[in-house]
Amino acid sequence: MIELTRIAEIRARRDEAFRLGTRIALVPTMGALHDGHITLVQKAATMADEVWASVFVNPTQFGPGEDFERYPRDLETDRARLAASGCTVLFAPTTAEMYPRPPAVALDVPTLSSSLCGAHRPGHFGGVALVVTKLLAICLPQVAVFGAKDWQQAAVVRRLVEDLNLPVSVHVAPTRREADGLAMSSRNSYLSRDDRRAATVLKRALDDGAAAVSAGERSAPTLERCLASRVATEPRARLHYAAAVDPDTLLPRDPVGPRVLLALAVHFGDTRLIDNCLVEVA
Numbered sequence: 001m002i003e004l005t006r007i008a009e010i011r012a013r014r015d016e017a018f019r020l021g022t023r024i025a026l027v028p029t030m031g032a033l034h035d036g037h038i039t040l041v042q043k044a045a046t047m048a049d050e051v052w053a054s055v056f057v058n059p060t061q062f063g064p065g066e067d068f069e070r071y072p073r074d075l076e077t078d079r080a081r082l083a084a085s086g087c088t089v090l091f092a093p094t095t096a097e098m099y100p101r102p103p104a105v106a107l108d109v110p111t112l113s114s115s116l117c118g119a120h121r122p123g124h125f126g127g128v129a130l131v132v133t134k135l136l137a138i139c140l141p142q143v144a145v146f147g148a149k150d151w152q153q154a155a156v157v158r159r160l161v162e163d164l165n166l167p168v169s170v171h172v173a174p175t176r177r178e179a180d181g182l183a184m185s186s187r188n189s190y191l192s193r194d195d196r197r198a199a200t201v202l203k204r205a206l207d208d209g210a211a212a213v214s215a216g217e218r219s220a221p222t223l224e225r226c227l228a229s230r231v232a233t234e235p236r237a238r239l240h241y242a243a244a245v246d247p248d249t250l251l252p253r254d255p256v257g258p259r260v261l262l263a264l265a266v267h268f269g270d271t272r273l274i275d276n277c278l279v280e281v282a
């Protein structure tokens with residue numbers, strides 16, 4: 001695996017790949033890699049000749065008072081994990097390389113950014129859209145792989161790629177979980193031992209919601225109450241939102257359609273965790 005930090009170096013490598021007909025799959029990340037990220041790398045390897053991963057903690061997607069400064073960074077471990085999982089190019093630019101001056105361009109997908117996390121994190125998906133577009137423009141991969149854990153992010157990226165006719169195929173891989181059901185996340189490292197134990201309530205709430213759908217429940221507000229009431233059984237958890245929405249529009253749909261996305265954001269102390277589950281209704 002080679003590690004590049006400069007856009008010009010990536011471009012040269014991309015030109016070479018283009019000349020040789022090598023297909024690239026890109027896995028964009030913010031580092032502090034866990035097995036969920038590695039699953040994306042492994043999936044990417046089945047979809048192209050080379051897997052490139054980016055590690056960049058993107059400042060433009062963090063709001064004031066969010067965890068940009070304390071976001072976990074461990075490039076040495078990331079490097080070893082990526083090399084061991086078959087990644088061929090690690091792109092780890094500095095902030096100055098990605099943003100030599102404050103960007104004047106703003107990208108927004110307002111229809112998909114107004115609900116769920118977007119309603120509580122103004123500007124977040126604009127920052128995601130900008131950095132993903134830049135990474136795609138820099139690396140020009142044929143395939144880009146994202147995780148379903150960040151469902152709204154994947155929806156924004158898909159729409160961005162479609163509307164801007166970006167020449168890349170977007171693949172969304174399933175959420176990888178710990179043995180007790182907690183979705184893997186770089187932010188899990190923030191959790192105290194008690195909060196880590198309590199955080200399993202997200203998956204249990206989603207399971208309750210999915211079971212309610214299986215039992216015939218079709219009312220979105222009732223499903224939301226079902227999620228929220230399970231979260232409320234955990235005293236350490238503070239619910240941010242519990243939603244049952246259309247998985248494509250991310251907007252409320254009542255009664256639910258043929259597929260419903262159950263989504264949660266829950267605080268444990270200063271740490272905000274998200275999780276979701278797609279349920280086939282029919």
Ligand code: AMP
Binds near residue numbers: 029
């Ligand atoms: P992040 O580094 O958290 O920005 O995530 C980089 C990519 O990994 C995104 O596409 C995430 O959706 C994906 N990802 C994060 N956690 C998981 C997980 N537990 N399972 C699968 N993909 C994940």
